[in-house]
Amino acid sequence: MSQILELRDVDAFYGQVHALRGVSLRVEEGEIAALLGSNGAGKSTTLKTISGLVRAKGGSIRFLGEEITRLDPHRIVELGIVHVPEGRRVFGALTVLENLELGGFTKRKDPAFTKRTLERVMHLFPRLNERAKQRAGTLSGGEQQMLAMGRALMSDPKLLMLDEPSMGLAPIIVKEIFKIVRQINAEGIPVLLVEQNAKAALKLAHQGYVLETGQITLQNRADLLSQDEKIVKAYLAN
Ligand SMILES: Nc1ncnc2c1ncn2[C@@H]1O[C@H](COP(=O)(O)OP(=O)(O)O)[C@@H](O)[C@H]1O
Ligand SMILES: [Mg+2]
Numbered sequence: 001m002s003q004i005l006e007l008r009d010v011d012a013f014y015g016q017v018h019a020l021r022g023v024s025l026r027v028e029e030g031e032i033a034a035l036l037g038s039n040g041a042g043k044s045t046t047l048k049t050i051s052g053l054v055r056a057k058g059g060s061i062r063f064l065g066e067e068i069t070r071l072d073p074h075r076i077v078e079l080g081i082v083h084v085p086e087g088r089r090v091f092g093a094l095t096v097l098e099n100l101e102l103g104g105f106t107k108r109k110d111p112a113f114t115k116r117t118l119e120r121v122m123h124l125f126p127r128l129n130e131r132a133k134q135r136a137g138t139l140s141g142g143e144q145q146m147l148a149m150g151r152a153l154m155s156d157p158k159l160l161m162l163d164e165p166s167m168g169l170a171p172i173i174v175k176e177i178f179k180i181v182r183q184i185n186a187e188g189i190p191v192l193l194v195e196q197n198a199k200a201a202l203k204l205a206h207q208g209y210v211l212e213t214g215q216i217t218l219q220n221r222a223d224l225l226s227q228d229e230k231i232v233k234a235y236l237a238n
Contacts, residue, residue: 002029004159004190005050005081009059012042012049019045021214022059026207027159032181032191034205034222036198036231041211043194044086047161050192051083052076064158080158086167086194088148092137096128099136099147103154114154121150124180142173146180153184160184161192166200178204202226 005027012020019042027033037043048054050061052073061069068076077083090099100121104114122129125146131139136147145165152160162181166174178200185191195201201222202208208225210218218225225231 004029004064005192006062007059010049010056010061011058012045012054013057019214020049023216025209025216025219027190027192030188030190031206032185032193032204033207033209034201035192035194035209035211036201037211039196042214043211044163046211047083047163047192047194050161051081077155080156081161082152082155082157083161084148084152084163084165086163088144090136090144090147093135095133095135096147097132099151100154103151117154117156121153124183125150142169142177145169145177149180157189159190159192163194164196166195166197174200198231
């Protein structure tokens with residue numbers, strides 16, 4: 001399998017706070033990798049460091065064979081890494097359709113491509129299609145998450161990074177969102193999925209990593225991790 005993303009010994013700081021300590025992980029072609037860990041472990045920081053929003057202090061980040069560690073965030077998006085941040089952040093005053101069109105804006109000047117991708121997104125998310133003219137601010141939390149993911153797809157990502165897509169959503173909506181993540185991945189897009197919901201994430205993912213206070217403490221195939229006694233105790237017992 002060929003490698004899409006590789007972090008090697010990445011360190012990151014917020015002032016004196018040493019948020020990432022030698023983080024190494026990979027996302028392979030066609031796979032979903034899950035990054036698990038409790039609140040404050042450094043999951044969001046890992047995604048922000050990959051996106052260039054937080055500067056790596058040491059180590060290296062390679063994407064499709066290219067060193068991206070010191071590139072600007074807009075350059076990293078252009079290369080195809082699209083980050084759906086925690087808490088969604090859709091444009092509430094704009095309609096669903098306008099939000100999606102904005103997603104396609106940065107990447108493609110090709111209207112045929114945009115039209116095709118929009119059709120694909122509406123097919124993946126029928127709820128968005130039904131609400132195309134509705135203001136995004138009036139959508140439910142789950143629908144806003146779908147919109148944030150749909151907008152990310154509009155820019156033709158080569159790696160999709162999702163930060164806690166299930167946060168604050170009812171179990172039935174989480175199921176729907178995870179099913180769509182699986183479909184997106186089945187279309188060939190590799191996914192780096194950050195989750196506190198370890199059980200659901202490991203069902204979906206091929207590979208799993210556990211982050212504790214800025215360090216990767218466990219990594220394995222997702223099916224094996226979900227049987228790991230330490231994981232079961234810390235994250236799956238309920
Ligand atoms: N903007 C910031 N300024 C200072 N410290 C931060 C900032 N963002 C996160 N941190 C700290 O970095 C650590 C990792 O945070 P974060 O990556 O958000 O964790 P997670 O996403 O796993 O909950 C935490 O100790 C958090 O308090
Ligand atoms: Mg977070």
